[in-house]
Amino acid sequence: MRRLSWFNATSLSLGFAFLYLPMIILIIYSFNASKLVTVWAGFSTKWYGELFRNEAFLDAAWVTIRVAIMSSTFATILGTMAAYVLVRAGRFYGRTLFSGMIYAPLVMPEVITGLSLLLLFIGIGLDRGVVTIVLAHTTFSMCYVSVVVSSRLVTFDRSLEEAAQDLGCTPMESFRLVTLPIIAPAVLSGWLLAFTLSLDDLVIASFASGPSSTTLPIKIYSAVRLGVSPEINALSTIMIGIVTIGVVTASIMTKRAAVKQMRDEQAAERAGE
Amino acid sequence: MAQVAAQKPVFAPWDDPKQAPLIQFKNVTKRFGDFVAIDDMTIDIYEREFFALLGPSGCGKTTMMRMLAGFERPTEGQILLGGQDIDAIPPNKRSVNMMFQSYALFPHLSVWENIAFGLKRQKLPKEQIDERVNEMLRLTRLSKFAKRKPHQISGGQRQRVALARSLARAPKLLLLDEPLGALDKKLRQETQFELMDIQEKTGTTFVIVTHDQEEAMTVASRVAVMDEGVMVQVDTPAKIYEAPNSVYVADFIGDVNIIEGRAKQISDQVNIAWAEGQPSIFKGPFWISHILATYRPTMSGCHQVKPSRRRPLIRGVYRAEISLGKTKCGCHSRQPLASA
Numbered sequence: 142m143r144r145l146s147w148f149n150a151t152s153l154s155l156g157f158a159f160l161y162l163p164m165i166i167l168i169i170y171s172f173n174a175s176k177l178v179t180v181w182a183g184f185s186t187k188w189y190g191e192l193f194r195n196e197a198f199l200d201a202a203w204v205t206i207r208v209a210i211m212s213s214t215f216a217t218i219l220g221t222m223a224a225y226v227l228v229r230a231g232r233f234y235g236r237t238l239f240s241g242m243i244y245a246p247l248v249m250p251e252v253i254t255g256l257s258l259l260l261l262f263i264g265i266g267l268d269r270g271v272v273t274i275v276l277a278h279t280t281f282s283m284c285y286v287s288v289v290v291s292s293r294l295v296t297f298d299r300s301l302e303e304a305a306q307d308l309g310c311t312p313m314e315s316f317r318l319v320t321l322p323i324i325a326p327a328v329l330s331g332w333l334l335a336f337t338l339s340l341d342d343l344v345i346a347s348f349a350s351g352p353s354s355t356t357l358p359i360k361i362y363s364a365v366r367l368g369v370s371p372e373i374n375a376l377s378t379i380m381i382g383i384v385t386i387g388v389v390t391a392s393i394m395t396k397r398a399a400v401k402q403m404r405d406e407q408a409a410e411r412a413g414e
Numbered sequence: 415m416a417q418v419a420a421q422k423p424v425f426a427p428w429d430d431p432k433q434a435p436l437i438q439f440k441n442v443t444k445r446f447g448d449f450v451a452i453d454d455m456t457i458d459i460y461e462r463e464f465f466a467l468l469g470p471s472g473c474g475k476t477t478m479m480r481m482l483a484g485f486e487r488p489t490e491g492q493i494l495l496g497g498q499d500i501d502a503i504p505p506n507k508r509s510v511n512m513m514f515q516s517y518a519l520f521p522h523l524s525v526w527e528n529i530a531f532g533l534k535r536q537k538l539p540k541e542q543i544d545e546r547v548n549e550m551l552r553l554t555r556l557s558k559f560a561k562r563k564p565h566q567i568s569g570g571q572r573q574r575v576a577l578a579r580s581l582a583r584a585p586k587l588l589l590l591d592e593p594l595g596a597l598d599k600k601l602r603q604e605t606q607f608e609l610m611d612i613q614e615k616t617g618t619t620f621v622i623v624t625h626d627q628e629e630a631m632t633v634a635s636r637v638a639v640m641d642e643g644v645m646v647q648v649d650t651p652a653k654i655y656e657a658p659n660s661v662y663v664a665d666f667i668g669d670v671n672i673i674e675g676r677a678k679q680i681s682d683q684v685n686i687a688w689a690e691g692q693p694s695i696f697k698g699p700f701w702i703s704h705i706l707a708t709y710r711p712t713m714s715g716c717h718q719v720k721p722s723r724r725r726p727l728i729r730g731v732y733r734a735e736i737s738l739g740k741t742k743c744g745c746h747s748r749q750p751l752a753s754a
Contacts, residue, residue, distance in 0.1 A: 308583065
């Protein structure tokens with residue numbers, strides 16, 4: 142290991158401080174005994190207890206998780222299908238237009254997406270609630286899934302599908318038995334991306350949600366407008382914890398798989414000699 | 415090169431008018447947009463043949479193979495397999511299997527599961543699948559590796575898995591797309607003989623695509639030399655080597671000396687005047703094209719000093735000696751010395 146130079150060490154710590162200092166302060170204050178957010182009055186976990194007794198927060202959390210699971214699942218199915226057609230169908234008429242249009246929501250201002258969805262829901266007389274949030278989240282997260290999956294499909298060796306068909310698969314079977322298992326990691330990471338997008342979306346959800354169903358980000362946002370409470374700090378700390386565990390697990394798993402593959406291949410080369 | 419083919423027992427269904435061909439291409443043309451990949455091709459391939467399609471890349475050999483597998487459809491003409499037009503039959507319904515250039519092994523399945531893949535699609539009972547897979551593993555000497563995944567075995571072993579997988583369904587026709595391209599030279603030569611052995615054991619018709627002329631000459635019963643969508647010559651390796659029908663074929667197969675001259679028919683022989691002041695060359699008529707004669711370095715005897723009894727055929731400048739396998743001497747004498 143090389144020692145970092147004075148200059149590099151400084152810029153590294155500045156950068157990371159910039160990224161993580163706000164979160165560290167938030168985590169520290171979630172263990173504050175005082176009700177005043179800016180005054181430290183000793184260590185306590187009482188706000189976590191308070192949080193789990195707060196019905197409104199728990200309801201919102203439950204809605205958020207349900208919406209995230211449903212919308213990311215739908216988005217994954219639709220996004221994978223779209224990616225498959227755009228990568229595989231060759232140059233059909235209007236392909237460029239379609240592939241441009243599928244990525245457009247990525248750069249579309251969320252306010253506009255939210256507003257147009259709101260108009261649609263009102264227009265067709267759909268009551269706003271869990272269903273509309275799921276629909277809205279599916280709409281905007283499916284293009285993210287499609288980006289992730291199509292980048293995997295571009296490098297997918299097409300002869301694998303041909304081999305499957307050559308060995309007696311219908312096109313549908315070859316997708317189910319060969320393509321899907323191989324691109325599964327990309328599909329799964331697309332799902333996780335859609336899940337996190339849905340989990341922390343505020344703008345679109347606030348257009349699509351009704352009075353009966355609120356997601357956690359909306360709840361936090363409206364609570365903060367009335368003043369930051371230590372309960373919110375506790376809630377945010379839990380969310381940071383969940384995300385960190387997820388990211389760390391995923392990266393460890395990827396790393397291990399890569400190392401294993403490399404070792405296997407080296408072993409194979411030795412055996413082949 | 416030619417020696418191997420010469421030792422084969424007589425197997426020539428293409429000379430027997432009573433034999434029904436397994437595959438028939440009838441005036442097949444394949445166009446991709448403006449590009450003509452296959453140009454009005456008519457060819458018969460017979461059962462138990464080891465048929466090699468040889469040519470530079472882009473000559474249409476892979477397109478031909480993909481049409482047989484069902485991944486491409488002819489623009490015009492018919493392809494018959496066992497007398498039946500296969501145009502409307504999708505790849506998964508054809509009794510044709512293909513070994514892909516990249517092997518296309520399923521990375522998420524073990525060697526055993528890869529070989530069993532096609533059999534499971536046939537909905538065979540489990541015992542039958544087990545038996546067949548084990549037979550294939552024995553045939554390709556892979557029994558030890560049955561549980562491994564494709565990335566856990568070496569390149570040569572992967573090649574054998576691909577072969578076993580494509581043979582497992584006992585197809586009428588096996589297509590091999592550059593099957594040995596990814597192997598190093600030594601392994602490639604071993605595998606060529608293994609392929610011939612397996613072809614003989616299973617009695618399957620093999621159509622192999624290759625750009626390696628040596629490979630085609632070694633393994634094939636007949637070789638089709640292709641150029642720009644046309645079959646220039648279809649013949650046994652020995653005939654292709656000794657009696658090429660064009661400069662293209664002569665030049666493509668092995669090393670060759672090409673001599674340009676004027677040909678004159680004298681009774682059943684041809685007299686070629688090829689250089690001012692040089693004696694003419696007399697040769698049997700069959701391997702002479704009108705103005706170009708070719709001879710193989712392996713057929714020539716080179717003498718550094720003038721041999722006492724025999725009249726020299728051609729005198730030339732000794733440029734280099736190249737060892738061509740078993741034949742020790744190869745002599746390039748493209749440039750005649752007019753006043754030598």
